[in-house]
Amino acid sequence: MTASTQAPVRAGRGQHAKRTRPQLSEGARAERRLAFLLCAPAVIVMIAVTAYPLCYAIYLSLERYNLELPQDTKFIGFANWAAVLSSPYWWHALLITVIISVFSVGITFVLGMLLAQVLHRIPFSRGATRTVSLIPYGIVTVAAAYSWQYAWTPQQGYLSSMFNNSAPLTNQTEAVVVIIIAEIWKTTPFMGLLLLAGLSLVPEDLLKAAKVDGATAWQRFTRVTLPLMKPAILVALLFRTLDSFRIFDSIFILTSGNNGTGAVSNLGYDNLFNALNLGIGSTIAIFIFICVAIIAVVFILGFGTAAPGTDIEKR
């Protein structure tokens, strides 16, 4: 509503500014100066903390640089890149990360949709249910990870004792399953909330009309609700996929990446703080960045996800 009242004035001003490009009016110039001043602190901090270190990481990745042998530091071109790309550890960690992302995001999506349906339609205690279902979102990831770790410790955990005192965290496949469960538990509320917001945009009349026309509940869901929720679903999936690709905390607590359960972030961390190899660590960092960029581009171009915030530009 604010946009509509303002639109004619702004459009007029915009055209005027375009026609007389070199000489902006005093007001427009002042506005511009103010805008730059207002954005400057945010831009400086963001560039200082991300763009600069990323460029520095590219430089480090081209060097042989081990903190234990600092005198041996030397420019070695793309040797680190070749070393990482030909290393089975990197590909294994990438595979584990992809498995964790695919399963946790997929299952979280189904559960989140169920949660959204429950929160949307439940006829009683809606507020209380929504409040309690937010708890996993609020809990600190590390605290949740400890809860799962102790629950699966033989002799002392309630889940382990339910499954014959099993010790799943010492077995690769089972540990990955536990990691995925922990991830699902933590992130389903967030997914549910994003989907709930999308669900509330589906007009109730449309669903009623479909019901009158004889559509079953499942047909109403797949033919009416899902298509209308597509933008919300894609944004939720994009956020969750990127988040789960960056998984680190729960694996660090649950298994420390032992038995081949480490994700790419854990591999990068180990290379820095255990192997003290800055060259290899930086190379891994760059590859993770590339993977994340690919996921984002695939979602935004491939599935037509409106990048969050594009509405800002339209106005």
Added chain:
Amino acid sequence: MAVMTTRQRTGWVTANFVVLALALIPVLWLLSLSFKTPAAVLDPSLWPAQWTWGNYSGILTSSQFLRPLVNSIGIGLISTIIAVVFASMAAYAVARLRFPGKSVLIGMALLIAMFPLIALVTPMFTIERALGLFNTWFGLIIPYVAFGLPLGIYTLSAFFREIPWELEKAAKMDGATPFQAFMRVIAPLAAPGMVTTAILVFLTCWNDFLLAISFTSTVSSRTAPAAMEYFSGGNVFTVPTGPIAAAAVVITIPIVIFVLFFQRRIVAGLTSGAVKG
């Protein structure tokens, strides 16, 4: 929905119960562990056989936990204040002013929201050691601010757009400069949005583990989630399960209360940027 059959009612009660149980059991387990005596820790039941406050009194008198707790609160608050101030300035410009490079700023914020933290750790570790920021509060505050900014810019520009333009124009008409119009008219009206943003940014800082273990080395700047890693049992053969569980409860309970208290705000903030687009 007014008329409900018994079967429907049973269905909803079951669904409700399942949601509540799934959300609560892992938290209750942590709570139960934190009250168990070292002997009772080896009992897998959810109800402690012997109750004790020992785990809590132990960690709350130990500088190994108290100091990190203070660090967590201090670093979180300072980062949140800086991030909210910078973000509201930039968000105001994005929502209200015309300037070239606006879409670049939005794109950059989006890129940073997606940035893998680990890609930052290796180069930042080297940079922070060179600048003497390693193992200091500011060594964590600076990256926390940077990662709080995109969230803040998105949430706040959504809030700023809801505020009627007329108010600001009226203020300018009365002779206020753009800065005065922002400080006197817009900022007070945007206060709810700022509170929401502040909560979300604070939660992110409080939750962080990767940067906290990477950029600190002693309790002087280590935050609470990172400090739990370094707890030790009574002797080398004891795993400090009870103290860790108690610490996990201590850092969780305030946040859970926070989330429950401000849930409407948090939900609004989390979904504002995501769904409208």
